[in-house]
Amino acid sequence: MKANALIGGTLVGLLAATALTAAVWTPFDPLAIDLRARLEPPSARHWLGTDEFGRDVLSRIMAGAGTSTLIALSTVVVAVGAGAVVGVVAGYLRGSTDRILMAVNDALLAFPGILLALGLMAVVGPTTYGLVLALGIAYAPSVVRVVRGTVLSIREKEYIEASRMIGDSGVYTMVRHVLPNCVAPLTVLATNLFGTVVLAESALSFLGLGVPPPAPTWGNMLAASRPYMEAAVWLSLAPGLCIALTLVGVNLLGDALRDRLDPRMAVA
Amino acid sequence: MTGTGPAPLLEVERLRLVAAGPEPLVDDLTFDVGRGEVVALLGESGSGKTLAARAILRLLPPGVRQVGGRITLDGEDLASLPPSRLRRLRGAAVGMVFQEPMVSLNPALTVGAQMAEGLRLHTRLTRAEIRERCLAMLRRVQIADPERCLGAFPHEFSGGMRQRIMLASAMLLRPKLLIADEPTTALDTLTQREVLDLLVELTRDHGTAVLLITHNLRLVARYAQRAVVLRRGALVEAGPAAEILSRPRDPYTRQLIEALPRRGPARPLRREEPPVIVAENLSVVFPGRRRFLRTTPGRTAVDRVSLAVYPGEIVAVVGGSGSGKTTLGRAILRLVPASGGTIRFRGEDLLTAGPEAFRRFRLACQMVFQDPYSSLDPRMRIGDIVAAPLRHLPEMSRAARRARVAEVLDEVGLAGFERRYPHELSGGQRQRVAIARAIVRRPAFVVADEPVSALDMTIQQQVLALFTSLQKQYRFACLFISHDLAAVEQIADRVLVMQQGRIVESGTRDEVFDRPQHPYTRALLRAALMTEGPSAAAG
Numbered sequence: 189m190k191a192n193a194l195i196g197g198t199l200v201g202l203l204a205a206t207a208l209t210a211a212v213w214t215p216f217d218p219l220a221i222d223l224r225a226r227l228e229p230p231s232a233r234h235w236l237g238t239d240e241f242g243r244d245v246l247s248r249i250m251a252g253a254g255t256s257t258l259i260a261l262s263t264v265v266v267a268v269g270a271g272a273v274v275g276v277v278a279g280y281l282r283g284s285t286d287r288i289l290m291a292v293n294d295a296l297l298a299f300p301g302i303l304l305a306l307g308l309m310a311v312v313g314p315t316t317y318g319l320v321l322a323l324g325i326a327y328a329p330s331v332v333r334v335v336r337g338t339v340l341s342i343r344e345k346e347y348i349e350a351s352r353m354i355g356d357s358g359v360y361t362m363v364r365h366v367l368p369n370c371v372a373p374l375t376v377l378a379t380n381l382f383g384t385v386v387l388a389e390s391a392l393s394f395l396g397l398g399v400p401p402p403a404p405t406w407g408n409m410l411a412a413s414r415p416y417m418e419a420a421v422w423l424s425l426a427p428g429l430c431i432a433l434t435l436v437g438v439n440l441l442g443d444a445l446r447d448r449l450d451p452r453m454a455v456a
Numbered sequence: 457m458t459g460t461g462p463a464p465l466l467e468v469e470r471l472r473l474v475a476a477g478p479e480p481l482v483d484d485l486t487f488d489v490g491r492g493e494v495v496a497l498l499g500e501s502g503s504g505k506t507l508a509a510r511a512i513l514r515l516l517p518p519g520v521r522q523v524g525g526r527i528t529l530d531g532e533d534l535a536s537l538p539p540s541r542l543r544r545l546r547g548a549a550v551g552m553v554f555q556e557p558m559v560s561l562n563p564a565l566t567v568g569a570q571m572a573e574g575l576r577l578h579t580r581l582t583r584a585e586i587r588e589r590c591l592a593m594l595r596r597v598q599i600a601d602p603e604r605c606l607g608a609f610p611h612e613f614s615g616g617m618r619q620r621i622m623l624a625s626a627m628l629l630r631p632k633l634l635i636a637d638e639p640t641t642a643l644d645t646l647t648q649r650e651v652l653d654l655l656v657e658l659t660r661d662h663g664t665a666v667l668l669i670t671h672n673l674r675l676v677a678r679y680a681q682r683a684v685v686l687r688r689g690a691l692v693e694a695g696p697a698a699e700i701l702s703r704p705r706d707p708y709t710r711q712l713i714e715a716l717p718r719r720g721p722a723r724p725l726r727r728e729e730p731p732v733i734v735a736e737n738l739s740v741v742f743p744g745r746r747r748f749l750r751t752t753p754g755r756t757a758v759d760r761v762s763l764a765v766y767p768g769e770i771v772a773v774v775g776g777s778g779s780g781k782t783t784l785g786r787a788i789l790r791l792v793p794a795s796g797g798t799i800r801f802r803g804e805d806l807l808t809a810g811p812e813a814f815r816r817f818r819l820a821c822q823m824v825f826q827d828p829y830s831s832l833d834p835r836m837r838i839g840d841i842v843a844a845p846l847r848h849l850p851e852m853s854r855a856a857r858r859a860r861v862a863e864v865l866d867e868v869g870l871a872g873f874e875r876r877y878p879h880e881l882s883g884g885q886r887q888r889v890a891i892a893r894a895i896v897r898r899p900a901f902v903v904a905d906e907p908v909s910a911l912d913m914t915i916q917q918q919v920l921a922l923f924t925s926l927q928k929q930y931r932f933a934c935l936f937i938s939h940d941l942a943a944v945e946q947i948a949d950r951v952l953v954m955q956q957g958r959i960v961e962s963g964t965r966d967e968v969f970d971r972p973q974h975p976y977t978r979a980l981l982r983a984a985l986m987t988e989g990p991s992a993a994a995g
Contacts, residue, residue: 346831349791350893354845355818368835451877452834 199437271331
């Protein structure tokens with residue numbers, strides 16, 4: 189248990205350190221094109237090689253770390269935040285509020301997330317904020333479903349009724365008693381969603397609707413590497429491994445956090 | 457031990473079960489069950505009685521191991537048997553009835569399919585023969601329409617009916633031994649009596665021995681020939697049931713018997729002050745479900761009930777499950793909306809009063825819930841849980857609140873528990889926290905919904921005593937909802953008997969218990985074994 193938290197923390201810490209370093213210094217300019225040094229394999233000069241325009245992959249990975257994780261993180265915050273609020277309100281109030289909210293939610297859920305994001309991106313245009321908003325809205329409905337299900341079982345607990353008996357308002361009960369008891373499914377959802385979003389961002393970037401091209405993100409690097417998969421495997425490997433390690437780190441940290449936040453799991 | 461006749465059917469010798477902890481869960485337990493005999497394994501939760509019984513069939517939960525002792529069934533050492541032989545014994549030679557009728561039948565299979573399973577596995581009967589046997593057995597356990605029952609799913613039956621079906625399927629194979637693990641604890645008193653009577657009758661007819669696992673002394677007195685008392689995994693006392701209950705030798709057994717509620721002197725009825733709460737013709741109808749093109753009819757849970765509770769008195773509402781007593785309590789507190797009638801709190805009509813009057817009412821009333829495991833928010837500390845009601849008293853300072861919480865926790869015997877979380881507490885301690893939360897604001901009226909029925913006997917007695925002493929101290933009016941007549945007899949001033957949403961009898965405690973008028977009240981009292989309980993024998 190402890191080891192998992194440590195590994196997760198280290199990976200996420202490394203990621204943050206990389207992103208912060210990149211803000212002030214990278215080995216090369218991540219956007220500088222050097223057509224004489226195209227598709228070079230890793231060497232002492234270019235640790236992770238160069239891409240099809242001769243740009244230094246390590247510098248791009250470092251510069252992309254910030255963008256990719258920031259997009260993923262804000263999207264998760266938007267999706268989980270909105271999903272939790274709607275889910276708690278619908279599940280706790282029931283009745284017509286529940287019916288209307290869930291009808292809208294189910295309609296959204298009927299579209300594949302990526303398709304919905306695609307449509308929204310087409311409307312708001314390819315900006316980073318637009319991307320976060322579109323992905324957030326696209327993935328919120330599944331959060332709503334899970335949260336509402338959890339709330340339905342929590343609202344039947346007698347401590348919710350006890351809270352009403354005390355004279356607490358509905359909003360207070362929801363914030364103080366219902367929401368905290370949804371934390372366990374929410375952390376699992378959030379960590380899972382993080383991975384999905386990194387990949388969704390790359391898919392949107394691939395279609396030209398993500399972060400606009402010259403700026404590096406792990407997603408668009410991965411997408412751009414596809415034609416050179418056989419000639420220059422490091423081009424796919426570098427961002428791919430970064431995404432994988434980040435997901436492992438976030439998942440481990442999420443699990444540790446969930447246990448930490450639950451008083452019942454505390455070791456005496 | 458018995459010494460008479462042939463060797464006993466089941467012999468358990470020096471059984472020792474351990475898990476990860478340092479203490480063994482069952483230690484050096486020796487007992488036996490004779491052919492056709494009913495032996496009770498008596499103990500409180502955590503005494504190891506269920507584990508000991510499960511060890512017989514080697515159905516121990518993961519992590520629990522048998523490290524010593526011998527279990528012999530019908531001359532065969534069960535430890536030496538290969539798993540395939542053991543599987544053949546399960547069901548066929550040893551049947552089992554579990555505590556929770558709501559979860560021990562598979563909801564996805566019909567009753568018929570589940571009953572037939574055992575016969576298909578253990579006998580070579582044809583389909584028609586199996587069906588015939590199932591029908592006969594269902595008839596035997598008094599299921600109204602056995603033909604329809606075979607094709608029905610478990611959720612169509614009440615708890616009592618399901619327990620009959622469980623019993624029928626266990627007895628179909630005519631086992632030599634039936635292990636009944638708290639078979640009626642989840643049922644109300646009337647159903648409990650019916651199911652147990654049936655169980656004893658059926659096993660007697662088939663010559664089946666019964667190992668009855670229970671925490672209920674009254675059941676032991678009525679149904680068991682011998683009893684084995686367990687405490688913390690060790691045998692405390694064993695012998696003929698009547699002897700143990702009338703002349704207990706061990707102090708722990710004596711303590712168990714003394715924990716049986718008994719009647720105290722009647723308190724004079726107080727009528728000098730006007731009643732705190734008055735309900736008149738109160739009705740609660742749960743609306744029917746809207747289906748395609750039609751609406752199923754609603755269900756009347758409370759039907760034109762009138763009652764008044766005066767300051768400082770405890771009024772008990774008794775009745776079987778489904779009688780509407782819980783709904784009545786909730787309707788009076790306005791936790792469920794009333795469909796008709798009036799509720800007046802200190803003379804103000806709550807159904808027409810404005811939000812301010814309603815708020816005054818909310819702040820002056822409290823509730824103690826049945827399930828101490830669900831009534832406390834698992835993510836809050838005990839101190840915060842008890843302090844929560846004080847949030848609505850803005851004039852109180854932070855220091856005053858903390859002092860009040862400490863004072864109340866001290867009164868319920870949990871001084872210094874502020875920083876703990878609910879999961880660190882036992883059921884009895886949790887219920888004390890729930891009581892502390894209810895009284896911290898000095899309420900005028902408290903509804904207690906089965907506050908002790910989820911607790912062990914000795915703990916029940918402690919919590920009940922605490923509750924009454926606090927009630928005397930704070931002088932709140934109390935509506936005590938319970939199906940446990942013994943507890944009611946001990947603490948109530950007046951009693952209301954509910955059946956199918958109506959009050960069928962009401963009066964002072966002594967009137968209702970000594971001179972019951974309504975046949976339903978009489979049936980309840982008979983089922984509660986109040987007349988032939990061991991308290992009379994011990995007293």
